[in-house]
Structure formats: structure tokens, C-alpha cells
Amino acid sequence: MAPNLDSYFKTVDANAEAFIDRLRKAVAIPSISAEDERRQDVVKMGMFLKSQLEALGAHMEARPLGKQPGKEHLELPPAIIGRYPKEKDESKRTILVYGHYDVQPAAKVDGWRTEPFELSIDDKGRMYGRGSTDDKGPVLGWVNAIESHQKAGVDFPVNLLMCFEGMEEYGSEGLDDFIVAECKPGKFFADADAVCISDNYWLGTEKPCLTYGLRGCNYYSIEISGPGQDLHSGVFGGTAAEPMTDLVRVMNTLVDKDGNIQIRGLSELVAPVTKEEESLYTNIAFTMDDFYESLGSKSSIFEDKKKTLMGRWRYPSLSLHGIEGAFSGAGAKTVIPAKVTGKFSIRTVPDMEPHEVDTLVYKHVEQAFDSLGSKNKMRCWLQHSGKWWVASPKHWNFTAAAKAVEKVWGVQPDLTREGGSIPVTLTFEQATGKNVLLLPMGSSTDAAHSINEKLDRRNYIEGIKLLGAYLHYVAEEPMKEA
Ligand SMILES: C[C@H](N)C(=O)N[C@@H](Cc1c[nH]cn1)C(=O)O
Ligand SMILES: [Zn+2]
Numbered sequence: 001m002a003p004n005l006d007s008y009f010k011t012v013d014a015n016a017e018a019f020i021d022r023l024r025k026a027v028a029i030p031s032i033s034a035e036d037e038r039r040q041d042v043v044k045m046g047m048f049l050k051s052q053l054e055a056l057g058a059h060m061e062a063r064p065l066g067k068q069p070g071k072e073h074l075e076l077p078p079a080i081i082g083r084y085p086k087e088k089d090e091s092k093r094t095i096l097v098y099g100h101y102d103v104q105p106a107a108k109v110d111g112w113r114t115e116p117f118e119l120s121i122d123d124k125g126r127m128y129g130r131g132s133t134d135d136k137g138p139v140l141g142w143v144n145a146i147e148s149h150q151k152a153g154v155d156f157p158v159n160l161l162m163c164f165e166g167m168e169e170y171g172s173e174g175l176d177d178f179i180v181a182e183c184k185p186g187k188f189f190a191d192a193d194a195v196c197i198s199d200n201y202w203l204g205t206e207k208p209c210l211t212y213g214l215r216g217c218n219y220y221s222i223e224i225s226g227p228g229q230d231l232h233s234g235v236f237g238g239t240a241a242e243p244m245t246d247l248v249r250v251m252n253t254l255v256d257k258d259g260n261i262q263i264r265g266l267s268e269l270v271a272p273v274t275k276e277e278e279s280l281y282t283n284i285a286f287t288m289d290d291f292y293e294s295l296g297s298k299s300s301i302f303e304d305k306k307k308t309l310m311g312r313w314r315y316p317s318l319s320l321h322g323i324e325g326a327f328s329g330a331g332a333k334t335v336i337p338a339k340v341t342g343k344f345s346i347r348t349v350p351d352m353e354p355h356e357v358d359t360l361v362y363k364h365v366e367q368a369f370d371s372l373g374s375k376n377k378m379r380c381w382l383q384h385s386g387k388w389w390v391a392s393p394k395h396w397n398f399t400a401a402a403k404a405v406e407k408v409w410g411v412q413p414d415l416t417r418e419g420g421s422i423p424v425t426l427t428f429e430q431a432t433g434k435n436v437l438l439l440p441m442g443s444s445t446d447a448a449h450s451i452n453e454k455l456d457r458r459n460y461i462e463g464i465k466l467l468g469a470y471l472h473y474v475a476e477e478p479m480k481e482a
């Protein structure tokens with residue numbers, strides 16, 4: 001029997017302004033995990049989340065994760081874990097939800113139209129602010145779903161376990177071991193029947209999706225150094241071996257203009273495309289216009305939908321991210337940097353083993369540097385790594401989510417994979433031995449990680465309904481493991 005969700009939905013609508021205000025408060029905390037000087041703000045955001053859930057009667061704990069590897073002066077932000085209701089109801093299913101409360105860096109000077117840490121809502125209901133869609137909106141979606149059940153007087157349909165982390169945008173430092181330990185018998189997450197993560201986006205702007213695959217991410221640094229200090233280019237230009245010149249040359253060997261990775265042996269690690277798989281891409285509701293809209297231009301590598309989707313989900317990609325130590329300010333500084341560190345990452349797919357990728361990368365970078373015959377010094381290392389994940393969408397967890405999408409949005413969701421990475425997804429799957437579902441709230445034009453990140457008011461409010469409805473359908477699905 002379909003659950004009666006009317007009063008829950010009406011309560012979400014009636015409290016929409018308060019929920020937006022909660023998001024405004026969260027966006028105002030600049031919880032940037034990549035910036036050491038913001039660590040207190042990351043912790044503050046974790047505590048904000050904890051107190052909001054405690055006020056709703058959840059049992060919450062802030063669990064320390066130790067020191068940050070490589071930066072031992074810094075404490076990692078805590079894992080905020082919780083249980084709602086406080087006492088387990090043995091007659092109900094237990095769902096473990098995960099999200100992250102840290103955000104990517106952001107500054108107005110990067111080109112934001114509004115202050116990144118002030119939620120700014122335009123006349124179309126687009127709510128701009130860093131973290132609005134990634135991942136503060138979805139995380140608060142769970143909080144708002146609990147509150148709406150209470151206000152509507154509707155019985156909460158499941159036992160909810162929560163795990164919110166503050167280092168996801170920095171490779172989920174410290175979390176893997178914690179999850180594995182807490183999934184052991186008798187520990188905090190031991191009773192989970194399934195896992196749900198809301199931390200990705202629809203493929204377009206109109207049709208919701210359920211996601212069953214992610215690419216992995218291996219993130220590298222190449223450091224090149226030589227001179228004892230930064231130099232005057234008039235005095236030393238033409239006479240000193242410049243680290244930046246070497247670095248740009250080395251980085252230029254990694255990938256060609258059409259996105260083809262130039263590292264020998266890497267494409268051999270990719271699983272061949274099967275006949276069955278071919279048809280999946282044609283049936284997905286996605287157009288190149290959707291893609292151009294989210295890209296903000298028509299500067300795509302491919303002109304057709306299938307190649308674009310496969311380029312995002314099915315094949316690895318290599319992106320160059322930046323050069324630390326290089327002059328990047330406005331104006332014209334005539335300096336020769338003494339030490340520069342180039343950053344790049346490879347998004348990985350089945351069957352690429354992260355350590356095999358490392359071996360090929362180091363070999364390639366060493367050969368490229370050696371071929372320059374430079375007197376400078378080069379060092380290449382892996383900053384962090386998270387493996388790809390592909391699951392079965394043929395499971396009651398996905399069936400429940402599909403019913404919830406139909407109820408809230410009036411359409412059947414597409415089953416999609418995702419180009420981004422959420423490293424702990426695989427950890428949750430392996431540690432719980434249960435199905436993991438990705439249930440996105442935001443849409444393709446949300447610009448996560450970019451300037452002017454936003455979440456549409458419609459996606460936030462309907463998203464709260466969706467998360468609650470999903471829990472009700474989960475409660476109704478017959479118990480059968482896939
Ligand atoms: C998809 C998710 N919302 C996200 O943005 N994940 C990050 C994870 C990551 C990997 N290395 C550093 N952060 C991403 O895909 O970039
Ligand atoms: Zn995220």
C-alpha cells in the first residue's frame with residue numbers, strides 16, 4: 001500500500017522559509033576543508049549540524065578522526081554521527097545516510113556575482129552560495145525531513161543512522177578506517193540495512209535520476225625546483241634553468257587537446273565496453289543542449305550525446321588544476337619562481353586499480369622530465385586517491401527511491417552514473433555489505449565547485465519531500481537482498 005504522504009508534504013511546504021533560513025545559516029559558515037586557516041570554520045559547521053539535530057531529539061556524537069596526514073599540526077574535523085530516533089525500533093528498517101559539511105574554496109574575486117558565503121536568492125528562486133548544492137542543501141534535507149515529520153505528526157518510518165564528514169572535498173582524509181570500524185558488529189553503523197548518499201546532481205534540469213556509479217580520483221602533484229630563491233627575470237632570464245618552463249612542458253605531455261590521456265598503458269587498464277552497455281547511453285534523457293547549458297558555453301570536445309556521456313562516466317579523464325608557487329595575481333610581476341608545484345588528477349573507471357595508475361603516472365612524468373635534460377629537480381607524488389564504484393540498481397533501495405521520485409516529481413528517474421567521485425561510497429558498500437544508493441537533490445546547472453554555485457529553491461524543497469518519501473517507500477519494500 002502506498003504511504004500517505006500528504007500531510008508530510010504540506011508541512012514541508014509550510015516550513016519552506018525556515019528551511020531556507022537554515023541553509024542560509026549553514027552557507028554563512030565558510031567550512032573550506034582545503035584551507036588550513038579555515039579549519040575552525042569546518043569544525044563550527046559540524047557543530048552547527050550536530051546542534052540542529054540534537055534540537056530535534058537525535059542522539060548525536062562528534063567523533064575525532066585524529067591528525068591530518070602530512071599536516072600533523074592540524075586536527076581533522078570530526079565525523080558527526082547520529083541516530084534518529086534515539087532508541088532503535090526493531091520493527092523498522094535501518095537506513096544509513098551520508099553527506100559532507102565541508103565545501104570547496106570560494107572568494108568573490110574568483111568572479112562570483114554575489115558573496116559566496118551569503119545565500120543570495122534571485123527572482124527565479126536560484127539560491128546562490130558555496131555549498132548550497134554540494135553538499136549543505138542535501139545534508140540539511142535530512143534534518144528538514146526529520147523536523148517535517150515531527151511537525152506533521154507523522155511517524156518516522158525508519159531508524160536513521162547518520163554520518164556527516166568535514167573532509168570530503170579533500171579526499172575524505174581519516175574517514176575510511178572510521179567507517180570500517182563503526183560497521184563492525186555492535187558498533188554504531190552495524191545495523192544498517194542499506195545506505196543512501198545525497199551528494200550528486202541530475203544530468204539535466206528537469207528529470208531526476210538515481211545514480212549507481214562514480215568515477216574514482218587519483219590526485220597528483222609535480223614539484224620542480226632549482227634556484228635558491230625567486231629571481232629577477234631581467235637579471236636571470238636566459239641564464240637560469242627555470243622550474244616553471246620545465247613544469248609547463250611536463251604537464252603538457254599528460255593530455256592532448258581532445259582529452260586523450262597520453263600516459264602509456266593507461267587505456268589498457270580500462271574495461272572494454274560491452275554490447276549490453278552500448279544501449280544504456282541512448283535511452284538516457286540528456287541532450288547536448290543540457291550539456292551546453294551546464295557547461296556555460298558550446299566548447300565541448302564531442303558533439304554527440306553518447307560520446308559525451310561516455311566521456312563523463314565510462315572513460316578516464318585527466319585534468320590540469322593549477323600551479324602552486326606561480327605568479328597568478330593581477331598586473332605584471334617579472335619574477336622567475338624558484339619552486340613550482342603542478343596539480344593534476346585522473347578520474348578512474350573500472351577496472352583501473354589506483355596503484356597501477358600511480359606506477360604508470362610516475363614513469364611517464366619521470367621520462368618527460370628526463371627528456372628535458374634540465375638541471376632542476378623534480379618530485380611527483382600522489383596527494384589522495386579514491387577508487388571508482390559501480391553498484392547494482394536492481395535492489396529494493398533503488399526501487400524505493402524510484403517510487404519516491406515518481407511521487408514527488410511525477411516521472412520515472414533515469415538510472416545514471418556520475419563523473420565525479422565520492423570516495424567513501426565504496427567503503428560504505430564494502431564495510432556494511434549492503435546496497436548503496438546515490439539520490440541527488442540538485443540539477444546539472446548548479447555549478448558545484450565553480451563560481452556562482454547554486455541550488456534551486458524547487459530542488460531544495462521538493463528534495464526534502466523526496467528524502468522523506470524515500471524513507472517511507474523503503475519501509476514498505478519487501479525484505480529481499482539483491
Ligand atoms: C560528487 C561530489 N559532490 C564531489 O564533488 N566530490 C569530489 C571528491 C573529491 C575527489 N578529490 C577531491 N575531492 C570530486 O568529485 O571532486
Ligand atoms: Zn559533494
Ligand SMILES: [Zn+2]
Binds near residue numbers: 448
Ligand atoms: Zn564537491
